[in-house]
Amino acid sequence: MGDTPGTGTGAEPALEEQIAAYQREFQDLDPQVEQIVSALSRLNRRMNVAYGRQTAELGITNADWEVLKALVLSGAPYRMGPSDLAKRLGLTPAAMTHRIDRMVAEGLVTRERDESNRVRVIVELTPAGREKWLEAMRLATVFEGDLLQDLSPAERTALGEALIRLLRRVEHAQPDAGGRLSDLD
Amino acid sequence: MGDTPGTGTGAEPALEEQIAAYQREFQDLDPQVEQIVSALSRLNRRMNVAYGRQTAELGITNADWEVLKALVLSGAPYRMGPSDLAKRLGLTPAAMTHRIDRMVAEGLVTRERDESNRVRVIVELTPAGREKWLEAMRLATVFEGDLLQDLSPAERTALGEALIRLLRRVEHAQPDAGGRLSDLD
DNA sequence: GATGTATTCTTCAGCGTCGAAATTTAGCTT
DNA sequence: AAGCTAAATTTCGACGCTGAAGAATACATC
Known part of the structure; x- marks a missing residue:
């Protein structure tokens, strides 16, 4: 009945344990590196689940939220073309057409031809x-504040610094190359 | 023709800039929190693009790679049932059926009934x-080492520590609730 | 001013995923 | 042992995304 955490094949x-398994199966592994990478991935995943719950509470999808974000962050008068939105969100114009269809039906955006x-x-x-975006932001900031609650100001600064350094490194190494980027921040 | 970085609606x-836009549109925002959260999200996205390129080089998809990872990390004799795999990867058994179909055709796994x-x-x-998994790991570890290259050992320790602390916090706050978790580390 | 080319958006076919129903087998009860 | 319940997997219908083809408009050139 109880979960047998050591050998469970479940969730x-x-x-x-996972890092131990990596070391067992792959000798030349720096456990510290793997710890950072795995924690990054896992953390991000959990955060996305949390965001998904929050948007669901508001009666919208994560996809809707992304479009709202892009529009709001573009600044007043909060207008963008479908293909700009698509580029910004990392999906194809075809997908944007459908998202916009849905969001127009939900009353979140309007669509009109440029005269x-x-x-x-x-x-x-x-x-x-x-x-809707403001409501989502209110929920998100509460969650995010809670998430970072255990870190002192100095630790937050150090963490932000380190992440930005990694980001620069990965952006430098990847000259874009037209890859689809999916989600946005 | 040239990108006008200030006002460009492009990529x-x-x-x-993005954080400045957030502050413009949402007053009660802690820029430091937002910096950390956005950097986390962006970093993860870029890393996934990089992994995607590497797996593509090896002639497999990221989906294949995830299944290989789950099997290898389960330890010898590297066997799992479809629904265990599905749980581990955060997708439905229905989806696993199709993935396994494909991977059997590619010769990466075998499927047989338990007698x-x-x-x-x-x-x-x-x-x-x-x-294939070993090859992917070799590429991945090179990339990951490169990613962390600018961080001193002390900084790496601090980063890993901080991430684990965040992870604990988010896992504590989310009693699972059966949410699909998608990707794995 | 007519034709050709580029740009923007939409439509269409294919694939992967989800949720639910159907199928097969195991284990329990009477 | 016949029937009932539970568990594991596959099948089916719907949805979102991709890549490619199609339609409508603008711009340039002759």
């Missing part, structure tokens, strides 16, 4: 869409 | 599958 092993250039379409945030 | 703004309990199916890593 997720503790991080330490000055009728090939273009303008997606604009509605007040209701903006309000 | 991704620099992290600092002692004929409801069960046993998915077993082939030597070729194990070799």
Whole structure:
């Protein structure tokens, strides 16, 4: 009945067990590196689950939330073309068409042709869409504050610093290459 | 023609710009918290792109790689049932059926019925599958070492420590609740 | 001003995933 | 041993995304 944590084939092993397994199966492994990488991945995953729950509470999907974010962060008057949105979110214009369809139906955005250039379409945030984003941000900031609660100001600074250094390194090493990037921050 | 980084609606703004946009649109925001969270998300995304390129080089998909990882980390004799694999990878048994179909066709795993309990199916890593995993690990560890290259041993320790602390916090706050977890480390 | 090319968006077919129903086998009860 | 319940896997229908083809508009060149 009880979970046998040591040998259980079920859900997720503790991080330490997993690293031990890596070392067992792959000799030239720096456990410290693996610890950092695995923790990063796992942490991100858990955070996405948490965000997903929060957006669900608000009656929207994570996909909706991403579009709202992109529009809000673009600044007033909160307008973008579908293909700009697609680039920003890391998906194809085809997918954006459908997302926008749905979000128009939900009243989060409007879609209209650009009269000055009728090939273009303008997606604009509605007040209701903006309000949804604000609600989501309120939930998210509470969660994020809670997440970092155990870290002192000095530790937060050090963590932010270290992450930015890693980010620079990976961005330097990857000259974009047109790869799809999925999610946004 | 040139990217106008300040106002460009294109791909991704620099992290600092994005945080400035957040502060502009949402007053009660701790920029330090947002920096950490955004850097985490962005870093993870870039890393996944990098892993995707590496697996593509080896002629497999990231989905294949995840299954190989789960099997290898389960330890010799590298066998698991489809539903255990599904739990471990955070997807439904239905999806596992199709993944296994593909991977059997690629020669990475075998599928056979368990003779002692004929409801069960046993998915077993082939030597070729194990070799693929090793190749992927070799590429991954090079990349990961490179990623952390700028951090001193003390900084690495501090980073790992901090990440684990965050992880504990988020795991404590989320009593699982059956949420699908997608990717693994 | 007509034609050709580029740009933007939408439509279409294919694939992977999910949720639920169906199928097969095991174990228990009477 | 016949039937009931539970467990593991596969099948089926729906949805979102991708890549490629199609449609509509703008811009340049002749």
